[in-house]
Amino acid sequence: MNSRERFLAACRCQPVDRPPVWVMRQAGRHLPEYRKLKETYSFHDLVQTPELALEVTMQPIRRYGMDAAILFSDILVIPEALGQDYFFREQGGIEMAFKLESDEDVAKLNREGIVDRLDYVSGAIKLLREELSTERALIGFGGSPWTLATYMIEGQSSKTYARSRQWYYMHRERFDALLTTISDALIDYFKMQIAAGVDAIQIFDSWGGVLPAHHFEDASLKWIRRVVDAIKDDVPVIVFSKGMHEHVDGLVSTGANILGMSWTTSLGKVRDKLPAHVGVQGNLDPVLMNTTPELVKQETSRLLEEMRGKDGFIFNLGHGIEPAAKPENVQALVETIKAWS
Numbered sequence: 177m178n179s180r181e182r183f184l185a186a187c188r189c190q191p192v193d194r195p196p197v198w199v200m201r202q203a204g205r206h207l208p209e210y211r212k213l214k215e216t217y218s219f220h221d222l223v224q225t226p227e228l229a230l231e232v233t234m235q236p237i238r239r240y241g242m243d244a245a246i247l248f249s250d251i252l253v254i255p256e257a258l259g260q261d262y263f264f265r266e267q268g269g270i271e272m273a274f275k276l277e278s279d280e281d282v283a284k285l286n287r288e289g290i291v292d293r294l295d296y297v298s299g300a301i302k303l304l305r306e307e308l309s310t311e312r313a314l315i316g317f318g319g320s321p322w323t324l325a326t327y328m329i330e331g332q333s334s335k336t337y338a339r340s341r342q343w344y345y346m347h348r349e350r351f352d353a354l355l356t357t358i359s360d361a362l363i364d365y366f367k368m369q370i371a372a373g374v375d376a377i378q379i380f381d382s383w384g385g386v387l388p389a390h391h392f393e394d395a396s397l398k399w400i401r402r403v404v405d406a407i408k409d410d411v412p413v414i415v416f417s418k419g420m421h422e423h424v425d426g427l428v429s430t431g432a433n434i435l436g437m438s439w440t441t442s443l444g445k446v447r448d449k450l451p452a453h454v455g456v457q458g459n460l461d462p463v464l465m466n467t468t469p470e471l472v473k474q475e476t477s478r479l480l481e482e483m484r485g486k487d488g489f490i491f492n493l494g495h496g497i498e499p500a501a502k503p504e505n506v507q508a509l510v511e512t513i514k515a516w517s
Contacts, residue, residue, distance in 0.1 A: 179243035183313035187412035189455045189488030196243035197513045201496035226299035240510045244313035251319030257293040258285040275331025298372040305373030316374035320381035321358040321399035337386045363406040378414040385419030404431040439494030444482040455488020462493045465501035469508035476512040
């Protein structure tokens with residue numbers, strides 16, 4: 177069983193000889209080879225040039241030998257393709273070219289031709305599919321409709337997402353129109369990724385956890401479900417909603433094959449609650465990658481033992497890898513999993 181077969185079998189909750197492993201935000205600022213590229217190219221250059229996106233995607237695969245690669249891109253390519261550009265502030269955080277203010281702003285978002293405007297992503301996937309061959313899986317991804325909407329409404333990164341929640345409460349018709357546009361754009365985008373050659377799609381609901389529990393369905397879940405319904409017959413789908421492990425039934429209702437879990441819950445207990453056909457991904461604390469190889473081996477082994485005998489398990493961090501992560505710690509994680517039996 178090669179790495180790609182192992183990953184796809186785990187997605188379908190079939191037995192595997194060991195859990196497949198990949199790490200969210202595989203490249204990031206922790207790799208020296210990535211930082212070297214950033215001396216010459218901007219982030220947008222890396223995302224929008226297929227050959228550069230190929231290189232960045234392959235860097236962690238060459239260094240660590242993970243079972244799956246995740247396309248190097250950004251969730252904000254969707255707002256950008258709809259007409260709302262983004263950039264990264266020098267002091268940190270995301271800034272949109274403008275924030276949505278009105279019904280008219282939402283109506284101006286242009287979904288027509290979005291696949292053509294994102295053809296650089298398709299180009300990168302085709303190069304990656306050729307490079308990875310049939311040996312390793314390739315994961316495509318995008319943000320959830322709610323998560324993308326928060327950036328578009330706030331106009332920037334936020335600590336509270338108060339303006340987005342206010343839109344949901346006070347301007348429901350406008351909110352629903354925006355989420356419809358985003359959802360339909362994501363469906364087009366994911367179908368393009370699938371046609372280009374990805375083996376699975378991951379949907380990142382990064383900010384689902386800021387919603388009141390009784391509004392999680394209407395503000396986020398039903399829109400994720402709309403997207404998953406459109407693609408689930410073509411590839412396995414992973415849904416990661418940060419901090420929402422208490423809403424297992426709702427997350428299962430999205431139709432996802434795999435649920436990603438953050439590090440604040442017991443992955444084994446979550447797996448035991450799930451239907452047999454739904455697996456889990458996660459959920460090692462990302463901060464461990466900033467510590468020592470010995471601690472990483474200890475905690476990785478603990479999680480592997482917790483999940484022993486449970487089908488449908490993909491090993492991952494409980495969220496994205498941090499800039500301060502040490503390559504030797506990521507290497508220790510991968511080696512520990514590969515040696516485990």
